[in-house]
Amino acid sequence: VCFIPGGLDCSITFVSHVLGKVCVHGRQKEILSVLVPRLTDLTKSDCIWQRICWRLVECVPDRWMEAVVLGFVQRAPGADVLSRLLGNLVVKNKKAQFVVTQKVLLLQYCHPTAVLQNLLGYLSLDSLRRALLIKVLQELLETWGSSSAVKHSPPEQQQYISKAILICLSHLKEPEIESCRQELLTSMMEGVKCHLDSNLPQIRRLGMIVAESISSKINTDGPVLKFQYEEDDEARELKSLLVQTPPFCVVPSLPDDERNEKADAALPLVLEGNKKSHTAAPVMPDEESDAELDSDDDLIPYDMSEDKELKTKAPVYIRDCIEVLTGSEDMDKWEATVKALESLVRKNPAATREISVELAKILLHLEEKTCIEGFVELRQRAQVAVLTTDPIPVAKYLTSQFYSLNYSLRQRMDILDVLVLAAQELSYPKSHGKTKHSGAQKPCIQLLSGSDSSKDWRRIVDERIKSKTRRFAMGQSQVELASGPNEFSSVAGHFFFPLIQHFDRPLTTFDLLGEDHFVLGRLVHTLAVLMYLAVNTVAVTAMGKALLEFVWALRFHTDSYVRQGLLSCISSVLLSVPTERLLKDMTEELLETQSWLGDVLEKDPDGDCRRLALQNLLLVENLKKKLKTVPS
Amino acid sequence: MALPPPDPQFVLRGTSAAVHTLCFSCGSQEPDVPILFSGSENGFIHVWNLKTHRVDTALDGHGRKSVYCVETMGGKDGLLSQGRDQRICLWDLAEGRTAVMDSVFTENVGFCRCSLLKVAQGRWLMAMAAKALEEVQVLELPSKTSVCTLKPEVGAKLGMPMCLKLWQLNCGSQPLLLAGYEDGSVVLWNLSMGKALSQLVCHQEPVMSLDFDSEKAKGISGSSEKVLSIWSLNEQQNLQVYKTHKLVNAGISDITIRPDKKILATAGWDHRIRIFGWKKLRPLAVLDYHTATVHCVSFSDHKNPSERLLAAGSKDHRISIWSIYTQT
Numbered sequence: 001v002c003f004i005p006g007g008l009d010c011s012i013t014f015v016s017h018v019l020g021k022v023c024v025h026g027r028q029k030e031i032l033s034v035l036v037p038r039l040t041d042l043t044k045s046d047c048i049w050q051r052i053c054w055r056l057v058e059c060v061p062d063r064w065m066e067a068v069v070l071g072f073v074q075r076a077p078g079a080d081v082l083s084r085l086l087g088n089l090v091v092k093n094k095k096a097q098f099v100v101t102q103k104v105l106l107l108q109y110c111h112p113t114a115v116l117q118n119l120l121g122y123l124s125l126d127s128l129r130r131a132l133l134i135k136v137l138q139e140l141l142e143t144w145g146s147s148s149a150v151k152h153s154p155p156e157q158q159q160y161i162s163k164a165i166l167i168c169l170s171h172l173k174e175p176e177i178e179s180c181r182q183e184l185l186t187s188m189m190e191g192v193k194c195h196l197d198s199n200l201p202q203i204r205r206l207g208m209i210v211a212e213s214i215s216s217k218i219n220t221d222g223p224v225l226k227f228q229y230e231e232d233d234e235a236r237e238l239k240s241l242l243v244q245t246p247p248f249c250v251v252p253s254l255p256d257d258e259r260n261e262k263a264d265a266a267l268p269l270v271l272e273g274n275k276k277s278h279t280a281a282p283v284m285p286d287e288e289s290d291a292e293l294d295s296d297d298d299l300i301p302y303d304m305s306e307d308k309e310l311k312t313k314a315p316v317y318i319r320d321c322i323e324v325l326t327g328s329e330d331m332d333k334w335e336a337t338v339k340a341l342e343s344l345v346r347k348n349p350a351a352t353r354e355i356s357v358e359l360a361k362i363l364l365h366l367e368e369k370t371c372i373e374g375f376v377e378l379r380q381r382a383q384v385a386v387l388t389t390d391p392i393p394v395a396k397y398l399t400s401q402f403y404s405l406n407y408s409l410r411q412r413m414d415i416l417d418v419l420v421l422a423a424q425e426l427s428y429p430k431s432h433g434k435t436k437h438s439g440a441q442k443p444c445i446q447l448l449s450g451s452d453s454s455k456d457w458r459r460i461v462d463e464r465i466k467s468k469t470r471r472f473a474m475g476q477s478q479v480e481l482a483s484g485p486n487e488f489s490s491v492a493g494h495f496f497f498p499l500i501q502h503f504d505r506p507l508t509t510f511d512l513l514g515e516d517h518f519v520l521g522r523l524v525h526t527l528a529v530l531m532y533l534a535v536n537t538v539a540v541t542a543m544g545k546a547l548l549e550f551v552w553a554l555r556f557h558t559d560s561y562v563r564q565g566l567l568s569c570i571s572s573v574l575l576s577v578p579t580e581r582l583l584k585d586m587t588e589e590l591l592e593t594q595s596w597l598g599d600v601l602e603k604d605p606d607g608d609c610r611r612l613a614l615q616n617l618l619l620v621e622n623l624k625k626k627l628k629t630v631p632s
Numbered sequence: 633m634a635l636p637p638p639d640p641q642f643v644l645r646g647t648s649a650a651v652h653t654l655c656f657s658c659g660s661q662e663p664d665v666p667i668l669f670s671g672s673e674n675g676f677i678h679v680w681n682l683k684t685h686r687v688d689t690a691l692d693g694h695g696r697k698s699v700y701c702v703e704t705m706g707g708k709d710g711l712l713s714q715g716r717d718q719r720i721c722l723w724d725l726a727e728g729r730t731a732v733m734d735s736v737f738t739e740n741v742g743f744c745r746c747s748l749l750k751v752a753q754g755r756w757l758m759a760m761a762a763k764a765l766e767e768v769q770v771l772e773l774p775s776k777t778s779v780c781t782l783k784p785e786v787g788a789k790l791g792m793p794m795c796l797k798l799w800q801l802n803c804g805s806q807p808l809l810l811a812g813y814e815d816g817s818v819v820l821w822n823l824s825m826g827k828a829l830s831q832l833v834c835h836q837e838p839v840m841s842l843d844f845d846s847e848k849a850k851g852i853s854g855s856s857e858k859v860l861s862i863w864s865l866n867e868q869q870n871l872q873v874y875k876t877h878k879l880v881n882a883g884i885s886d887i888t889i890r891p892d893k894k895i896l897a898t899a900g901w902d903h904r905i906r907i908f909g910w911k912k913l914r915p916l917a918v919l920d921y922h923t924a925t926v927h928c929v930s931f932s933d934h935k936n937p938s939e940r941l942l943a944a945g946s947k948d949h950r951i952s953i954w955s956i957y958t959q960t
Contacts, residue, residue, distance in 0.1 A: 299894070299895065299909050299914075299916055299957055300634075300635075300916075301634060301914065301915060301916045301917065302634055302635055302636065302637040302638070302916065302917040302918075303634035303635060303636050303637065304634075304637075304915060304917065304918045306918070306920065307880055307904070307918040307920075308880065309880055309881055310881045310902040310903070
């Protein structure tokens with residue numbers, strides 16, 4: 001496409017039309033991959049070409065404007081290039097404005113970060129367009145801060161909006177920030193609240209990062225908001241958006257190499273420096289010791305590696321432990337007791353059974369008095385040991401305390417964790433008569449943080465689906481494993497039913513269906529695990545039925561973490577309850593659940609929920625098929 | 633590849649009480665038997681026969697109150713013992729006798745072990761904690777005449793004297809006293825003038841024990857904290873800190889330097905005996921046998937170097953005897 005500049009008044013409307021038509025038919029890539037680089041070069045220094053380019057895009061008819069603008073935004077190598085190509089199109093053309101400020105930012109979220117950078121950079125480069133930038137920021141913040149958006153929109157969209165906000169913030173200048181400081185502050189406060197309320201750690205973190213960034217922008221002097229969260233690649237990427245690098249750094253590769261070389265050269269110098277000081281240091285002591293060695297120093301030292309700090313002895317009896325933990329002022333002894341407690345409990349089951357509930361009570365309320373490493377884990381392992389040694393009374397105590405007044409959320413979640421770990425241990429076959437504590441971790445259920453459980457669930461369900469859908473005749477390739485009675489069988493009901501009983505009864509300090517939906521989520525996941533571990537126990541059918549009813553009651557819960565838990569519950573039921581019992585005793589519940597699963601699959605905003613629903617439907621199908629293939 | 637530390641050569645059992653003090657008497661010729669004296673918390677002084685490893689005699693002279701210091705006076709026929717009954721007893725053990733010849737009533741209820749120095753044949757100087765809180769009294773034995781009373785100046789706030797060491801550079805010279813006090817300082821006293829020559833703060837906690845090498849003019853003190861302090865005496869009779877050594881566990885009850893000045897032993901609250909080279913305080917061995925605090929350590933005075941022994945008495949009622957570094 002070559003035009004004769006200078007003097008000639010040419011009409012490029014025809015070209016605009018062609019461009020528009022091609023773009024709308026989906027051929028943006030082909031045509032723009034040729035057009036955009038050409039135009040970039042031509043418009044670099046030539047004003048006339050710039051004007052021609054602007055005319056070109058302005059003349060595109062409205063019905064094709066979106067495709068063209070989108071194509072340009074995606075193809076342009078940088079915000080400045082986009083600015084040269086499009087000029088003030090967004091100000092002049094209503095449709096373009098809508099696409100750029102509303103559609104791309106708020107209604108779509110598929111574009112990569114580079115596109116966002118281009119777009120927002122473009123808006124910031126001209127004074128006419130800056131007003132639009134501020135307007136865009138306000139709208140983004142409104143969306144970011146709205147609690148319904150946080151609850152119902154997918155995490156990917158929320159991340160996209162957060163990125164856009166950060167880039168906008170990076171472009172704002174001081175006077176502009178001054179003028180909208182109050183608004184920024186208000187939206188930040190609202191937004192932070194709804195983000196922190198969410199159960200998904202990713203959303204919480206996004207909220208924290210954005211709030212920190214806003215706070216650092218509006219409070220340039222004085223205390224800035226600072227949150228504590230896990231720094232990983234995503235967080236670093238988001239934070240890097242706050243700083244705008246000048247466009248020149250991106251293209252030339254030579255300066256980069258130079259910089260790299262310099263950095264490389266600097267490193268060896270530093271290393272050499274270190275090495276030199278290291279070699280210098282040993283020389284001195286050698287000289288010193290040489291000077292002092294004489295005939296008297298032929299006394300050869302003995303091996304002193306056993307010489308360590310003296311440790312206080314822990315008590316040897318369980319009742320002594322109770323005394324130390326409740327009354328003792330001696331911190332060394334208290335520490336030694338906490339460390340030794342789990343092994344003591346396991347070695348003396350009879351003695352533990354006598355005082356199990358008392359010990360469980362003390363452990364539940366035990367607070368860290370001195371700074372021991374791994375205190376939380378030590379306490380948890382001791383609690384699990386007590387629970388597995390005397391399951392029924394301690395389970396009764398713990399489940400009743402879960403619904404009691406005046407416990408902190410942390411304590412309630414501790415109860416759930418301990419119940420699950422103990423159930424895991426009890427249901428795992430003991431090899432050679434000894435429990436393998438680390439072995440109990442093997443069924444791939446890691447319950448150290450609730451956020452991980454959704455990923456593990458997928459893995460477990462996947463594995464089980466795999467094992468159930470393919471039926472090859474495999475010979476005995478492994479030696480028969482040691483078998484023993486399932487200890488969980490007799491106590492599964494005691495773990496499970498009390499937890500499910502009172503979930504809808506609110507207490508003054510604890511309302512599962514209200515504010516404490518995080519604990520509800522954890523409770524649901526715990527029930528799913530208990531259900532899964534109850535496979536081959538006697539109570540499994542009753543548990544399954546109760547669980548399906550529980551799921552039915554909560555199925556429309558707004559929190560996606562809770563919904564994921566409910567879907568895991570269904571998986572556990574389908575996997576643990578024997579198929580015949582499922583289809584005979586629970587046909588109605590199963591049908592209702594199936595219809596709900598279909599609903600979730602189509603309409604749920606959360607990707608994880610949809611995936612779990614799909615897996616559950618597959619499971620149901622497989623079960624039905626299996627039953628049909630069994631010869632009657 | 634360092635060897636593991638040696639085991640005790642033998643262990644003396646039978647005191648049935650915590651052992652607080654030990655003293656060897658092995659310098660005499662054959663057919664005399666090497667002897668070890670031990671003082672226990674039940675008030676008995678046991679005379680151990682080191683050939684048979686059995687108690688030859690048990691001396692009961694302190695009314696069943698703990699004996700916390702024993703020293704030989706003139707070989708194994710004379711013994712001095714100090715007990716919690718506020719008495720220092722002088723024993724005559726020649727020819728099988730077990731009689732208390734004389735006793736000094738100290739009126740002191742503390743734990744400070746007295747220090748004995750032979751100044752002439754048949755004459756000793758003894759330094760002991762006196763009745764008043766911060767005072768040390770020096771007596772001449774066996775006449776029991778008071779040589780001097782060493783009072784710290786008013787406001788010095790040294791606290792009780794915790795350990796004492798009388799010494800003289802060689803036979804004719806002036807005897808001097810090193811005293812470790814409750815506030816962690818060591819003071820050098822001139823006996824003839826009754827004045828303090830130098831004071832040095834060695835520790836933050838009370839000085840539990842000290843020992844001094846007059847040839848090298850260097851001394852070492854241990855405390856209830858984790859640090860051993862080595863100090864030296866310069867020509868102007870001033871004490872200066874030479875170096876400190878950090879220990880693994882806190883608490884030292886006793887320190888003693890071997891007569892040949894090559895090694896020293898410390899008795900620790902962590903049940904361990906530590907051996908160091910005296911020249912540079914190089915750790916040489918950690919002897920871990922006892923199951924309770926080691927109260928005292930003592931080196932034997934064998935004429936034959938290869939027979940030399942180290943004894944340690946502990947709260948666990950045992951006395952362990954070790955043969956270590958006897959080749960040098």
